[in-house]
Amino acid sequence: MASQMATYGSWKSPITADDVFAKSVGLRGIQLDGDRLYWSESRPDGRTVIVCRSSDQQAMDLTPAGYNVRTRVHEYGGGDYLAAGGGIYFSNFADQQMYRQVPGAEPELFTRLPGMRYADAILDEVHGRIIVVREDHTTGASQPVNALVSIRTTGNDEGQLLVSGNDFYATPRLNPEGTRLAWLAWNHPNMPWDGTELWVAEWLADGSLGRRTLVAGGKAESIFQPQWSPDGMLYFISDRTGWWNLYRWQEQNGSVEALCPMEAEFGESQWKFGMSTFGFASADKLICAYSQKGYYHLASLDTRTLNFQPFDLPCTVISNVRVVPGQVFFIAGSATEPVALVQFDFVTEQIKVVRRVQEITLDPSYCSIAQPLEFPTDEGFTAHGFFYPPKNRDFIGMPEELPPLLVMSHGGPTGATLPIFRYSIQYWTTRGFAVLDVNYAGSTGYGRAYRERLKGQWGIADVADCVNGARHLVSQGVVDGSRLAITGGSAGGYATLCALTFFKLFRAGASYYGVSDLEALARDTHKFESRYLDGLVGPYPERRDLYLARSPIHHIEQLACPLILIQGLDDPIVPPNQSQMMFDALRTRGLPVAYVTFAGEQHGFVKAENNKCALEAELYFYSRIFKFELAEEMAPVQIENL
Template identity: 35%
Template structure:
């Protein structure tokens, strides 16, 4: 091994590699023996395409089904969710219904039959004003899904947000609707029927096996879906036109204040399974649902474990469990890492499948007619996220999105990136001690390069990564973006600060009314912990994050002296502005729990906002912003810069046309990554081949 200063190690992982491979396959869905999923294409303007494969052809490469420029992506809640559903086509083949990003209408497409996708929902009165997500197959050739309707702003407070902004927010309404597949609704809006509603937010519409009941999850402002939700059930019947409609009043069968149901699935007969957290952890439960006029059995926990079987509903359509025909459950569970297993409802015992994947995402589906195969998205520190098929009875697995030989699939040590596999970091789960002695969970990625080591006596620079959300979690997995830094000699510690999911309700509620305090303290604790252990250079510490992570990064630069520079991506920096109209409906009252009731604690909003403390920033920073961001709009970043200008603080502000919340285009990802590395090189004093970043004061 050669000796070079940390940060300057040559690496085969360049910004182009990261940009080309950014994103992962998502939302697997099956019909007969076909498995479909979405796949991002950074090189094609960041669009999302649809791919498919056949379970009977294990060595066949996946087929790209949806041609450019079609973009299968929903904007419901702005974060979207599962945007498509494969269905049987009119000519005997397989077709698909999907949400097109450009106008948010649902389209029907039968490859090889229809020349191009055909709209099956009406054109909205305002651009992208009717949005659809999480489609399921209903009766009589209908698709049932969640519809989000945007209307022009009205007087007063039309969405119930309590905002006192000068311009009222647009009216946003949601309902579960039935859309005929024959396309009649494209010209006749009345052909789209409202099936259920009753709450400002709706998720997880599911029809029972016999088609006689509908279940769904609902919640209302100011709750977020990880705070309090309810699980509703309503009986269905066929009217004279043989079309199923909801009747009577829905039953609330689970959930309520302080309990969050995040998924529900029908088993056989009247059995309804759900993931909920009445005991503080998202565990599986079973409910026996009776008729409207008879009492329903209360939810019974199938197992009680201090680990999570679910997660936050940032996107609609997530599935952490799927029931089998014998009412056993295939489910995901864990804490720092997750596993895939089968739970027996009779004993509560779980048998885990033996695969090398250490992170299973909430994206499960059953495949093939015999329900022998479960499909999900999984990854590990050495395996990038892939669509994985597991034989439930034999326990074997194979990748559908990255087909490879049986020998490679069976290996628990196979990395899937060929020449760069040796340059991937070797992460470990860590627990640091935070303020007041509290535990702070983090994933540590030390510098690693098989060809180079640091100069004797030199300690490496470290960057604290802060995930978004903030009610979210940073998994420990294969990430070329992290490897871009670690393979050059820059360490990364990805902090699951108090408020993160994956460690129970008590841990995630540490952030209640303490956003900007606990998250900052925990990020500093991770950095200081590394310094105390002699792993990190105390004079070369940085912090970076996007969205809510951008908030924490900015707050850490303002309120602490722990970091010597920072990268702030599409951040929140002005709580009062964000609370009073500068964000979307879904998160418009999120700060009620994170900061406190508005306007009763308005002073707290102002005191914690980095925008009001521009004079406290003294270290260089890089600010990155998408110009079409509806969640953290550019006005937040621009307001922060106004308070910084003229104070002699070196900084750079890069904006990107066509980018929303999070970067999707190859050119954007490459530019942002190179700018970040250039910042660290300039501040920490090492050489790099990244283009020089111009800093202004």
């Protein structure tokens, strides 16, 4: 069947907003306990539940109605539950208390201290307790107090304080004998990807910790995922060479040994608890994931000979690695398949899908494949991204017409976009949009030096990379320079607002809970990020001039193109007043502007119906601004001054 000629943007797509959100789940939190496999799923209704697959290969939900497995430690959470000893311990979102549950039974309240939050728990079988990161909001201090505590598995105690004094803690891990504890700690103004410390201590007879040893880390060295091997050696990931590589601690002489030095990233930015990129099949075999130039790989490492052997897998993204003898479980995706929880037999090298985030319904003839892109940017640097050309077997563009370009900027800003199949991108490319997903300066996956290009340059280097990526594609003659749009959430929303305010390149933009006032963010945000801007911009209030200079709300007279703002009204990280101020200012200036809000949503929407509404609102907005007809009926959005 011949393709129909139609204006880019107006193509009829086989993908609806329901396909993007309502039919998908989020997968994370893989844990193994005996012959049971556990993971957590965030569902379209906004609730997260724990799922268990037993030895008979049957999966079942463990979390009953009325419970939502999600911690608010650091606000971003992760490490929401522990599966160990035949039971589970989890944080419930509504009250932030921990509950204990035996499969098949109702959860029982495990902690009873209001104002406390818990994350990243492990089981200490020797002492009959769990060890957990606790965030205390009851002290009356300006910020909560973080610590490592132990709580008896019999419950009903307030917990024993183990480690305190640092601003943040993560990843408590016991050695196989249960005699020593390793953990990570760091202090303001560092974020965990800037500098952390790895500590080890032995237990005393009363269950407290004795003399402590600093193994590695500091203010300029980021440590990731300490883990004990089955024979009691401590392994971890450090970026001391400029790349997150694997190391182990030689306790006899206090030295640290590099295991397979290479220009690759074995670690990730620790926005959440419970992250894992490696595990042990035995004392002699380690299985690890790593990324190079944005693409992930899986490999085995012989811990005796240090022989490093990559596997040949179709995955482009791998995370949440958990290993048992003969098997490794992880979350993976590829350029042609959405994310799934998979089981890999590394002896036979057979891979099996356990659970997909959603079923694949898109015919490959509609699928746009990520193309890695490097392009020149400011000050002679090279920036990175993934380009997705428009693709729909049923349509071609009009003669002499080039497609509109949608530039996407990820959140963080210390984060990364990945080359995986996402319906959220195919939604645009099947309608005739080209998409550039940018890994701007500050993104992870390209080494510490690339991350640190954003030091003191937030709102400048990242925005320049987005702008230069669009200019590069225009210069290559593959997109329409008169129909350029930019979109992003959180830090990506800030990049959107800055690009529209300080450059005259884009013709429209969409900001999802984006920062418009850096000064307000510095004053109002939560503890985890309260000093984040010291490194990204400068110390506040000493460098208030920089905060004002880079805040779009203070330069609204320079913004002269249409904008849609999308905001959750319960957002504690970017409060809704920032979007409201931007909307009011643009409306007063007479620019086309829309403001879409969602009650009950925080920083990153969890309800499918709200995500669907937001996506359709963005498409509708572009259709009115770029003047193309939509192929389907869609609820109109009120656009002021159109």
